[in-house]
Amino acid sequence: MSILRAALLTLAATPALANDPVVLVQSTTSTQNSGLYAHILPVASEALGLDIRVVAVGTGQALGNAQRCDGDMLITHARAAEEAFVAAGYGTARHDLMYNDFVIVGPSDDPAGVAGADSATEALSRIAAAESPFASRGDDSGTHQKELNLWDGIADVAAASGGWYRETGSGMGATLNLAVGMGAYTLTDRATWLAFENRGDHVILNQGDPALFNQYGVIPVNPAHCPNVNAEGARAFTDWLLEDGQAVIAGFMLDGEQLFFPNAGD
Amino acid sequence: MPDPTPRVIPFQPPRPADPPALRIEGLCLSRSGAALLNGVEMTLSPGGVTALLGPNGAGKSLLLRVIAGLIAPDAGRVIVPRAMQGRIGLVLQRPVLLRRSVAANLRHALALARVPRRHRAPRVGELLALGNLEALADRPARRLSGGEQQRLAIIRALAANPLLLMLDEPTAHLDPQATHAIEALVARVTEGGTKVILVTHDTGQVQRLADEVAFLHQGRCHEIAGKSAFLTHPESAAARAYLTGKLLL
Amino acid sequence: MPTLSDSFLTALGLIVSGDADLIEIVALSLRVSLTAVLLAALIGLPLGAVLAVVRFPGRGLLIVVVNALMGLPPVVVGLVVYLTFSASGPLGVLEFLYTPAAMIVAQTVLVTPIIAALARSTLADLLGEYDETLRVLGANRFDVVATLLWDGRFSLATALLAGLGRALAEVGAVMLVGGNIDHVTRVMTTAIALETSRGALPLALGLGIVLLLITLVLNAVVLGVRNRMEAHAHA
Ligand SMILES: Nc1ncnc2c1ncn2[C@@H]1O[C@H](COP(=O)(O)OP(=O)(O)OP(=O)(O)O)[C@@H](O)[C@H]1O
Ligand SMILES: [Mg+2]
Numbered sequence: 001m002s003i004l005r006a007a008l009l010t011l012a013a014t015p016a017l018a019n020d021p022v023v024l025v026q027s028t029t030s031t032q033n034s035g036l037y038a039h040i041l042p043v044a045s046e047a048l049g050l051d052i053r054v055v056a057v058g059t060g061q062a063l064g065n066a067q068r069c070d071g072d073m074l075i076t077h078a079r080a081a082e083e084a085f086v087a088a089g090y091g092t093a094r095h096d097l098m099y100n101d102f103v104i105v106g107p108s109d110d111p112a113g114v115a116g117a118d119s120a121t122e123a124l125s126r127i128a129a130a131e132s133p134f135a136s137r138g139d140d141s142g143t144h145q146k147e148l149n150l151w152d153g154i155a156d157v158a159a160a161s162g163g164w165y166r167e168t169g170s171g172m173g174a175t176l177n178l179a180v181g182m183g184a185y186t187l188t189d190r191a192t193w194l195a196f197e198n199r200g201d202h203v204i205l206n207q208g209d210p211a212l213f214n215q216y217g218v219i220p221v222n223p224a225h226c227p228n229v230n231a232e233g234a235r236a237f238t239d240w241l242l243e244d245g246q247a248v249i250a251g252f253m254l255d256g257e258q259l260f261f262p263n264a265g266d
Numbered sequence: 267m268p269d270p271t272p273r274v275i276p277f278q279p280p281r282p283a284d285p286p287a288l289r290i291e292g293l294c295l296s297r298s299g300a301a302l303l304n305g306v307e308m309t310l311s312p313g314g315v316t317a318l319l320g321p322n323g324a325g326k327s328l329l330l331r332v333i334a335g336l337i338a339p340d341a342g343r344v345i346v347p348r349a350m351q352g353r354i355g356l357v358l359q360r361p362v363l364l365r366r367s368v369a370a371n372l373r374h375a376l377a378l379a380r381v382p383r384r385h386r387a388p389r390v391g392e393l394l395a396l397g398n399l400e401a402l403a404d405r406p407a408r409r410l411s412g413g414e415q416q417r418l419a420i421i422r423a424l425a426a427n428p429l430l431l432m433l434d435e436p437t438a439h440l441d442p443q444a445t446h447a448i449e450a451l452v453a454r455v456t457e458g459g460t461k462v463i464l465v466t467h468d469t470g471q472v473q474r475l476a477d478e479v480a481f482l483h484q485g486r487c488h489e490i491a492g493k494s495a496f497l498t499h500p501e502s503a504a505a506r507a508y509l510t511g512k513l514l515l
Numbered sequence: 516m517p518t519l520s521d522s523f524l525t526a527l528g529l530i531v532s533g534d535a536d537l538i539e540i541v542a543l544s545l546r547v548s549l550t551a552v553l554l555a556a557l558i559g560l561p562l563g564a565v566l567a568v569v570r571f572p573g574r575g576l577l578i579v580v581v582n583a584l585m586g587l588p589p590v591v592v593g594l595v596v597y598l599t600f601s602a603s604g605p606l607g608v609l610e611f612l613y614t615p616a617a618m619i620v621a622q623t624v625l626v627t628p629i630i631a632a633l634a635r636s637t638l639a640d641l642l643g644e645y646d647e648t649l650r651v652l653g654a655n656r657f658d659v660v661a662t663l664l665w666d667g668r669f670s671l672a673t674a675l676l677a678g679l680g681r682a683l684a685e686v687g688a689v690m691l692v693g694g695n696i697d698h699v700t701r702v703m704t705t706a707i708a709l710e711t712s713r714g715a716l717p718l719a720l721g722l723g724i725v726l727l728l729i730t731l732v733l734n735a736v737v738l739g740v741r742n743r744m745e746a747h748a749h750a
Contacts, residue, residue, distance in 0.1 A: 024613060033713045038697070055613060055694035069602035070612055173712025180714075198714030228602050336647050355651070362648040365666045374662070378652045426653070 020051040023233035026063075026071035028142055029171050031216070032056035034191035034259050039252040040245060047244065048236050058171060060140030066090065066219075069226035072234040074219040077142035077189070082217045090226075091219035095242055098249050098260040099215045102146060103193060104206040105176075106132075106185035114185065120150055120209040128155035131164040133184035135175050138167025142214075147187045150211065176202075189214050191259040216260070218242070287312040288350070288430065288461070292342035293332060295485075302328055303339065304485035312347075314477035315452065315462045317493070319505075321513055324482040326465045327359050330432045333463075346430070350461070355428035359435050359465075361419035363407040368399055371407045371422055379426035389425070396454070397421035398447065413444030420451060424460075431455060432463045437471065449475055469509070473497065481505040483513070525721030526728075537722075541729065544702040547615050547689070548682035551622035552630075555678055559627045560671060563634025564660040567642055578635065584628035589621075590687030596621040597691045613694040618702070621688040626678040633674035638663045641670075669745045676737055683730055703729075 037054050059076040066074050067090050086094045112130035117123035137144035151157045157165045168175045172192045179186040180200040220238050223231040246262035288310045295303040303325050310316045318326050331337045333344050334356040364371050376386045394400045397417040416436050437445040479496040481489040488502040500506045507513040529537050598604050600612040611617040641663050686704035693700030703726045710719035
């Protein structure tokens with residue numbers, strides 16, 4: 001086994017950036033798809049002497065992977081699930097990192113009349129009433145959890161699933177591609193939407209409701225639960241994100257728009 | 267894959283007197299209800315060429331396969347003189363050459379015969395000379411002409427110095443010159459002391475090469491006799507009919 | 516919707532510019548998939564040959580299983596390999612997860628049944644032709660396996676190409692066990708998946724065209740070399 005391992009490692013030698021210690025971040029996809037990591041990681045790696053690697057999956061999968069100790073820290077956006085993760089002893093602590101907001105996007109001809117709604121719940125009510133197609137992530141991601149909270153008390157989406165309510169079971173990008181393709185409404189975080197290139201004639205139809213607030217959190221994985229983790233590296237990167245990194249996050253722009261708003265100090 | 271080793275089928279304890287010649291006793295073989303070999307009995311002369319004659323479908327090729335140990339008979343046995351055991355060569359009716367060069371085919375046969383590596387190259391040279399194939403040593407074997415392929419198949423069968431060489435219609439599709447080359451080769455092989463069984467439909471070839479003739483018809487040996495005796499006064503009715511072209515199948 | 520011509524232009528631009536990230540991604544794709552095919556060949560070719568030559572109890576069942584495994588969904592293989600190499604899994608100590616090593620293992624698992632099954636059927640046909648000849652010449656089973664593998668090598672090259680095609684094309688397994696980490700485990704297919712999820716469809720399709728071209732070139736090279744060698748050495 002050890003010979004096999006040595007042979008495989010030689011053949012598969014990672015193109016190491018340097019021999020810096022590796023910090024592996026289990027992350028939500030919006031931060032990766034928007035290009036945030038490409039913006040901040042070079043700065044952080046340089047400052048900390050760390051080889052920071054990001055595995056971008058849905059928040060649900062990220063939490064699961066971290067719980068199996070396959071990551072040193074988490075950047076996710078589902079507060080309740082994150083707090084449960086820490087409470088269960090899998091993470092050392094959860095910190096607010098930054099926020100942006102969710103928006104409801106849909107076809108510009110807006111068959112359900114969502115644009116005139118003065119709240120997110122009103123917008124969703126109109127979609128449900130019109131039974132206009134709505135694409136849901138359906139993947140236990142942060143966005144999916146937020147969406148389910150919003151539907152609560154408006155419509156029984158579980159019953160409508162397969163009808164006007166379509167669960168894609170995939171990431172935000174795939175869901176957006178599908179929503180654009182079939183003219184469906186969907187809920188997306190603003191960063192992914194702004195970075196998304198295949199918008200077709202979809203536009204933002206509803207935004208600004210405080211209920212659409214989207215908070216990102218950062219959690220170092222607990223070395224007491226996972227002795228194999230690089231706790232020191234995770235600690236260092238977390239501290240950097242909460243301090244020096246805040247300005248770097250604020251400086252990430254796409255087409256002149258700021259995508260993430262740091263709020264670690266709040 | 268069935269085990270290729272048994273040359274005596276079924277295996278017999280050593281017999282008190284080792285027979286000087288190949289003997290076949292009561293050989294029977296059926297496939298899907300049809301008796302293909304139906305009690306073949308014959309004793310071959312110890313040396314020289316035995317021609318195996320018989321109409322299409324008589325069972326000649328099957329008999330050679332059974333003697334070579336490729337097929338186990340349902341009943342009866344093939345008794346091979348001890349010296350001959352493990353030293354039997356067979357050239358099939360449609361020889362299969364490997365997808366390699368002429369020389370590589372011979373090297374492969376020598377390797378299978380467990381000839382030590384250092385002896386192989388000189389032996390390949392000898393065999394090529396014997397088959398008059400030196401000029402074609404490096405050519406792909408399967409690109410040779412029909413006659414060249416037959417010669418290669420024969421010298422390949424000779425690689426391990428067999429004491430019994432069985433040739434199944436080696437000249438069936440060859441022109442007179444190629445036929446002559448193969449007949450000359452067979453003559454040289456018998457001079458070296460190797461017993462040859464030759465399946466052929468060519469009575470001229472029997473005349474030129476054979477010492478004795480065995481006549482097979484419907485899975486049974488009807489007659490085995492000296493060449494001249496067989497060609498001039500065949501004893502069995504079937505052989506007579508066959509020789510005059512009147513055999514009803 | 517991106518037009519195909521957009522994508523072709525993107526592909527052309529990527530190739531002509533010699534984009535460093537693209538080269539890195541292509542190199543990793545090739546390294547991972549070629550290594551996986553090599554390992555799969557070391558396992559699959561002898562396995563296929565033994566299945567073709569040796570009769571043993573359970574052989575028929577094993578052949579059915581190997582053939583069925585050709586259809587293994589990559590994501591299932593990825594999941595099994597992920598759980599195996601997860602820090603909390605049985606082989607977590609190897610620290611393969613999220614490295615090219617895990618991707619190689621996953622693709623080896625995917626490709627081995629293809630190579631074994633195709634090799635078995637190729638060699639079974641060849642055995643039908645060679646069997647009596649080899650037995651008369653005194654071959655044992657080992658000799659038969661060795662002879663078939665050597666004489667069948669040109670046909671087996673096709674089996675290896677089929678395996679390579681599957682390895683280069685699959686995304687489900689490498690995504691799960693490699694994590695699509697930039698500069699570490701990002702390969703052609705995971706990059707395509709990422710660009711698709713970013714809605715950058717022309718770029719995604721452009722990368723797809725590059726992948727197709729690479730596969731085309733690989734096939735042309737292997738088949739070309741094969742045909743040359745076959746024409747020279749054998750027939
Ligand atoms: N494996 C088999 N299963 C069933 N029948 C077979 C098998 N092999 C041979 N036979 C039959 O056995 C008979 C004898 O075949 P064989 O090849 O020995 O004929 P032969 O005497 O060599 O004829 P030919 O002169 O045409 O070569 C034929 O009728 C053939 O169809
Ligand atoms: Mg015949």
